[in-house]
Amino acid sequence: LQSLDGTGKLSGKTVLVTAGGTQENIDPVRYIGNRSSGKMGYSIAEAALKENARVILVSAPTSLDVPDGVEYVPVDSAEGMQEAVNSYYDTTDVVIMAAAVSDFRVANKAPQKIKKMETMTLELVKNPDILKGLGELKTHQLLVGFAAETEHVVEYGMDKVRRKNLDMLVANDVSKSNAGFNVDTNEGFFLYPNKEPKVMPNMQKSELARYIIGEVVELLASK
Numbered sequence: 001l002q003s004l005d006g007t008g009k010l011s012g013k014t015v016l017v018t019a020g021g022t023q024e025n026i027d028p029v030r031y032i033g034n035r036s037s038g039k040m041g042y043s044i045a046e047a048a049l050k051e052n053a054r055v056i057l058v059s060a061p062t063s064l065d066v067p068d069g070v071e072y073v074p075v076d077s078a079e080g081m082q083e084a085v086n087s088y089y090d091t092t093d094v095v096i097m098a099a100a101v102s103d104f105r106v107a108n109k110a111p112q113k114i115k116k117m118e119t120m121t122l123e124l125v126k127n128p129d130i131l132k133g134l135g136e137l138k139t140h141q142l143l144v145g146f147a148a149e150t151e152h153v154v155e156y157g158m159d160k161v162r163r164k165n166l167d168m169l170v171a172n173d174v175s176k177s178n179a180g181f182n183v184d185t186n187e188g189f190f191l192y193p194n195k196e197p198k199v200m201p202n203m204q205k206s207e208l209a210r211y212i213i214g215e216v217v218e219l220l221a222s223k
């Protein structure tokens with residue numbers, strides 16, 4: 001694995017990072033969310049800034065401070081995130097989709113706060129796959145995805161690399177209690193369409209972020 005520590009290797013490059021967990025409204029005061037903290041994406045944004053990239057941070061709500069120097073684009077839902085990401089895509093060199101995008105949204109959002117009742121059913125519909133859409137429209141961009149898997153990490157991950165036309169996938173093994181959602185460390189594999197997987201040992205998300213940016217620099221150079 002390659003790591004970097006601030007030598008300006010992304011000068012002149014625009015890196016768009018998504019972060020956090022999307023929120024899908026149920027009614028004016030409630031939403032469906034997930035346990036993503038946003039730490040991975042924010043760490044990547046910081047690592048890319050250190051290499052002098054222009055960094056666009058498209059973020060679902062988190063409790064983190066926005067890193068100084070990023071162009072911050074706050075969003076809530078998957079559809080909002082898709083609109084924001086698509087609007088920057090033409091002028092972006094690297095997209096790193098670290099956000100935990102809700103696979104579903106509520107079919108019919110209630111215009112008023114829903115009152116309590118004995119039982120209730122929410123109908124969900126599938127959200128757009130932001131990254132797959134980018135893969136279909138890819139021209140010069142480098143696309144990096146994330147996946148959290150509890151089993152068959154390489155096999156399921158490689159399937160996502162192909163389906164979404166990715167240049168790299170960070171496949172987290174979240175069957176380990178010290179990896180993934182709402183913890184400070186990750187472990188798993190870096191996967192590529194035409195290269196052998198690289199083992200990603202358990203490490204802090206901030207350190208992993210520097211490795212990911214190191215890989216991005218290498219992939220850009222070999223394009």
Ligand code: CTP
Nearest residue numbers: 097098099101127128129130131145146147148
């Ligand atoms: N992703 C996305 N849009 C979605 C769902 C996921 O852009 N609607 C992105 C994520 O940000 C991540 C990658 O796709 O970079 C993989 O997400 P993941 O949830 O692992 O994949 P899915 O295709 O949703 O498959 P599943 O949840 O069924 O495993």
Ligand code: CA
Nearest residue numbers: 100101102103
């Ligand atoms: Ca998913």
